[in-house]
Amino acid sequence: MSATKISLLPPLDPKPIEVEETKSLLDQILQDALAQFELFHDQNKECYAKSLSTGLVWRLNSRAFRDEISTTFYEQHAKALRAQTLADTIAQLSALARCKNIMREVHQRVAKHDGKYYLDLCEANTTRAICWHAGGWAIVSHPPVEFVRSDAMQPLPIPTSDASLDALWKLCNIPLSKQIFVIAWIIDAWRPDTVYPGLELIGEQGSGKSTTAEIIRMLVDPNACNLRSAPKSKEDVFVTAGVNHVVAYENLSHLSGEMQDNLCVLSTGGGHAKRKLYSDADEHVINVKRPWILNGISACVTQQDLVDRVISIECPVIKSRIAEREQKLLLTQQLPKILAALLDIACKAEAHIAKVLIPAEKRPRLLEFCQLGMAITKHMHKDEQKFLTLFSQDRQELISRAIETSPVCAALIELMVHETMIEAPLSIILSRLKRPEYCDSWPRSPKGLGDLLRRNAPALRQCGIQCKSLGKIGSHVHWRISKMREDASLASRDVVKDQNNAKHDKTTCTTLSGTSCLQDDATQTWEQTL
Secondary structure, three states: OOOOOOOOOOOOOOOHHHHHHHHHHHHHHHHHHHHHHEEEEOOOEEEEEEEOOOOOEEEEEOOHHHHHHHHHHHHHHHHOOOOHHHHHHHHHHHHHHHOOOEEEEEEEEEEEEEOOEEEEOOOOOOEEEEEEEEEEEEEEOOOOOOOOOOEOOOOOOOOOOOOOOOHHHOOOOHHHHHHHHHHHHHHHHOOOOOOOOOEEEEOOOOOOOHHHHHHHOOOOOEEEOEEHHHHOHHHHHHHHHHHOEEEOOOOOOOOEEEEEHHHHHHHHEEEEEEOOOOOOOOOEEEEOOOOEEEEEEEOOOOOHHHHEEEEEOOOOOOOEEHHHHHHHHHHHHHHHHHHHHHHHHHHHHHHHHHHHHOOOHHHOOOOOHHHHHHHHHHHHOOHHHHHHHHHHHHHHHHHHHHHHHOOOHHHHHOOOOOOEEEEEEEEEEEEEHHOOOOOOOOOOHHHHHHHHHHHHHHHHOOOOOEEEEEEEEEEEEEEEEOOOOOOOOOOOOOOOOOOOOOOOOOEEOOOOOOOOOEEEOOEEOOEEEO
């Protein structure tokens, strides 16, 4: 009988051991992370981790935080962390931040706390920020607010004591009569508690539009890519706004109606939500309010609701230039002085702003911006009404532009030259309007005409034409188009109207410096070196 061989070794089962080792490793990483970071979430359930040693804040799903976890693990254990283990760690930390920790407000670049404004310097490995208020400004090491930074955000220059704005107008090609708007726009972009106006820079090629837009952004929210190409979708706009405080696009030739509506949402605040994955019902929400900049050869802002929220500046022709290398050197040297000067102006304006009063009939849509501008001119030129006058003229120019770019408005104005009042169904009114040749934007239905009249009613009112829907009478919707009385007030909540304005084809106006200048087509020639 042959002997049976019996194995004395137990059977190998590597799977349970591997699972046990993975669990132990994951538990250790989580324990180390909870000892180093404080977890919390914001109102949109976005999760964050704050370093207990440096105070820096990261989004849990960001590349920067994953790098931080991986680097810390390698330094402690001298071995690499597997991708799946890292993903499991982030998922577990996100669950803890969302379910077991409190909600906090998280800011990007600018914040307000206890009546003071904070501007994140975005320096590497520090949380330093500029604190400014009516009493002055200072750099603080540990601001009482949580700032989060994206990978592309760049540090602001450190303001110096020798403040000066002179170099700003050597670097930025802005007409003298519009310089106060740029100052007010930059300071307003530092305030998160107001409606943000947009800034549109237009002009022929070589007029320094892109350079001007880039320098203005560098004084608010410098970025590795300061100016972006035109957005292709609504999602592009809100994704950019989610990781940038300033949204800036260059070389635009056209903005669709949908894109102009999106920019309106950015100015006043709003959100974009989409499903996270096709396999679940969760939503990813981006809720933002951001200042924005556009530049291009032709004017892109044409819809009335966006016209009411934009500051439009035409850059004059540059007659002499300097080398780009010299320009960059000048920018590096002067940017800290310019930032310090703007901070001085902001603090003084903040002290005056509570005393600025605008009559109810002259209050524009950008009320907070107008009050800030009046406070700035009160400090710089001892006359707050000068800003209101210039702002009124600017609104009228933009209204005229919106009317000129609308074939329906132009046809309606032409029709009302010979009429006092028209009260009829929209189909009849549409048939009486003279359609220009090769016009793709002409309304194709009475409903389309009603939508256009409703959108452009504030601008038409400033031209002395009142448009009012009378509702459905019989089987048709009737509208009344009528001339307003000559003695009637044309002021509305959307537009400031200066009754004493002269016609601006060629007129003499007083600039902020008190000198007299000749304006031609609402644009002043301003020779500068760029």
